[in-house]
Amino acid sequence: MADQPTHHELRPGATKDRPYASKALWVALFAAVIGVGLWQGAQRPAPSTPAARMEQIASQLRCPVCIDESAAQANTAAARAIRADIATRLRSGQSERQIIGYMVSRYGRWILLSPPSSGLGLAVWLAPIGVTLGALAVVAIAWARAVRRFRAPAPRAADADVDLKGEQDLSLADRVRRVEEERAST
Amino acid sequence: MSTAAAPTIARRRLRHPVRRLTIVLGLVVAGGLAVMLPRLGQNPSTQVAADSPLLGKPAPPFSLREANGGATVSSATLRGHYSVVYFFATWCPVCVAEVPNLVSFYWHWHTRGVELVGIGYEDPGAAEAQFARQAGISWPLLVDPDEQVALRYGIFGIPETFVIGPSGTVLAKLVGAVGTGQLGAVVQRVMQGSTNVSVRSGAVVPTSPGKRAGGG
Structure with a gap:
């Protein structure tokens, strides 16, 4: 930590191995941020009570008669029916996957609030x-x-030829003029 | 810079990795927007149309009591007949308006062996019984107390109508009003061997007027 680069060291002529250290630091920082984000996203609190499990499943389903409202939030007969059905199925030992599969078999994939992870949904x-x-x-x-x-150090006159190698589309007169201009300026 | 060098520089700029990536990203975002934006304004329930996953599958079973306190009608008793299951409500203006269409459908097709049952949605039995008396309805109107049968049939609005074959397979689904001759035409089609018939017409009432303000 003591030999952290200062602004002075970033100036031309600073040690050449320093950028790799700072690059590695940036990569590590990005990786850490993305890693923490993914880890946080993957962490779903395991519902402990049957009511919480029901709620969690219902929150993934659309209320069939509403616009953009989940079956967990809506207070319509259709949403209540879905919640009651989920509770019954949980009591009979069905898994979350089975229950959601059942709802899809009745309403189609439309009932899922999140886009499906296949087809066009995958692109989303x-x-x-x-x-x-x-x-x-x-x-x-x-x-x-x-x-x-x-x-990069300022180009010296001796390097001018090397610099121009990539600019072969310029006419010869242009190249000569540029070399002369650069000679004059140094 | 001479003018002759201009196109080369432009090309070289395009070869620049940052510019290239920016162009690719811009194209990706523009493509995504082009696909997604037209869908934004649409009400999801209008996209469902009549393509029920139940088409071609066994009709979900039910056993419900008649609104007038009479017999229990079950899906098993409909076996062996072409049957029409009509989800409706007495508070649904579309359903009330098309009672005459259903009456004429029933008189024409019941004599040809087609059964018709109505299943009320969010409707107390008493309201259905009164409705049946007033409208002169002679087919069974059933009460679905917790909308569990509606859930089994994947109902998202009313009226929705299912045509079920003698073996208990869902052959057709109509979303919205059945119209003057539409339901009869669909029954005729499935009797001639058509399957997976889906028809969408007119307005579908998403939820009851009283509940709409309450929450969803």
Whole structure:
């Protein structure tokens, strides 16, 4: 911790192995944030009472006669019927999966509040992950390039030829003019 | 910069990884929006249409008491006949308005061996019995006390109508008013061998007027 880089060390001519340490730090930080997020998301409190189990299952199902309301929240006859049916099925020993499967067999996949993890529904689940990773990649690449540009020493006249190698589409006159301009400025 | 170099620079800019990724991300987001935005304004219940997962499957069993305090009618007693199970409510304007359609359907098709039963949704038996007397309904109106039979049939609004074959298989589902000749036409189709018939017409009443303000 004592030899953490300061702003001075980031200036041109600073030690060259430092960026790897800071890169590793950033990667570790991102990994930690994403890991904690995923872990938090995966943690579902295990319902202890039968009423809580019923509630948890009903909250995944649509109230059939409502707009965007779960069978756990709604106070309609249809939602009450679903809650009563879930409670009966739990008492008879059916699993959450079986009960949700039963509801789907009656109402279709429409009854599920979350989009299904297949077909078009899969895209809904994957799109945010893909866009987030893509955005992180854009930021990382832009950051890396900015750092590289910041660290790179100013081009010397002797390097001008090397610099121009990539610009072969420029006319010879343009290349000569650029070399001369750069010579004049240094 | 000379003008000749311009297209090359533009191309080189496109090759830049950040620009490329940004373009790809932009396309992904635009594509996603194009697919999802048209769906936003739609009421999910209108998307369900009449495609019930029960089509082609055994009809869910039921055993319910008649509203007039009479006999118990069960799905087993309907076996061997083409039967029509009509989910309705006395508080549903669409259902009340089309009683004459059902009366004429019943008189025409009952003599040809088709059974018709009505199952009330969120309706006390007394209201159904009075409704039957006033409207001159002679087919059984059944009381579904906790809407458990409606749940078994996956009802999301009323009226909804199921046509069940003699072997107890769900052959057709109609969502909304059955209309003047529509139900008869569907029965004719399934009698001629059609299966998995689904018809959607007119308005479906999502829930009772009293409950709508209360919570959902």
